[in-house]
Amino acid sequence: MKKIIQDYTKEELAERVKPPFRAKQLYNWIYHKHASTFTEMENLPKSLRAELDEEYTLHPLKMVDKQESRDGSIKYLFELHDGHTVEAVLLLMREAQYHEDGVLKHHPRYTVCISSQVGCKVGCAFCLTAKGGFMRDLSAGEIVSQVLEIYKDKGIPSNHRVNLVYMGMGEPLDNLDNVAKAVKIFSDMDGMSISPNRQTISTSGLSSKIEKLGRLDLGINLAISLHAVDDELRQQLMPINKAYNIASIMEAVRNFPVNQRKKVLFEYLVIKGVNDDLGAAKKLVKLLDGIRAKVNLIYFNPYPGTGFQRPEPEDMRRFQQYLLNKGILCTIRESKGLDISAACGQLREQKLSEGVGK
DSSP states (O other): EEEGGGGOOOOHHHHHHTTHHHHHHIIIIIIIIIOOSSTTTSSSSSHHHHHHHHHHSSSSSSEEEEOOOOOEEEEEEETTTSEEEEEEEEEEEEEOOOOOOOOOOOOOOEEEOOOSEEOSSOOOOSSSSSGOOEEEEEOOHHHHHHHHHHHHHHHTTOOOOOOEEOOOOOOGGGGGGHHHHHHHHHTTTTTOOOOOEEEEEEOOOOOOHHHHHHHHOOOOOEEEEOOOOSHHHHHHHOOGGGGGGHHHHHHHHHSSSSOOOOEEEEEEEEEEEOOHHHHHHHHHHHHTTEEEEEEEHHHOOOOOOOOOOOHHHHHHHHHHHHHHHHEEEEEOOOOOOOSOOOOHHHHHHHHTTOOOOO
């Protein structure tokens, strides 16, 4: 099987391709010009192009389905070399803006949500991805290629910056080595040049891995999927809480290196009648004491077969207002893609039932 060329940092390619300056040219073809074959890399010697084609692939995944929402969000389903499938989502955060004479004033603003594993080990009760179990980790190149393919499909210019969130299928810190490598590949100035400041790693709270991530000092943003304010409820929703309880998570977060202009994001999935009352809001304020935190309240997106329900908007606003009154920055994430398979893993499950992927 051919190696995935996107698996390699520029420095690693410089060791494999001689002379070393060819690595920068390769990065330009892959990440700027979006080359689909080695043959079209005209400034490389013909012999080198043939060698590269013999040993490497430029296409570690292929798009097998996509669904477009009325709000501009697009959910992609990608098939990997072994037939497994993963999802990624392009979120339109702000539409393009134009001057009165029609000249572009502001480019559209996008966030791309990417997967780090096929399936997931964590087993959260509210998550559809967990229902299919864990298959394998994605390589760095498989992570990076999700964004590359979205750029190509949507026609996003290579110099247009997006925000990346490692929040799709899988637990990123369970695949830390490949995720950390992807961060470096994304941020290379000769590549996609997506600064670590624009990259957010979202974790269900693997305390020891949060500490390891902190020691790597990648400069990324950290997001914690908290979803409950006491161990009893969190253990029901997230079995991983048995190994990594709330106290251990908070200690790891307090020791995490955070840029002074940044805050640690706490994601709180709000489920009707489960964790949406003011009592939970009060406990959350106490938990976050002394942490430079921002809370993102997320509407639960129901999917077929779930017993959980979407919360009422007035309960979301009441929860938010309580936190704001206590001096905690709190936003309500606008739900996107509700008219498509919005819940993480839903498009994959739908296609698996139709015999697409495995």
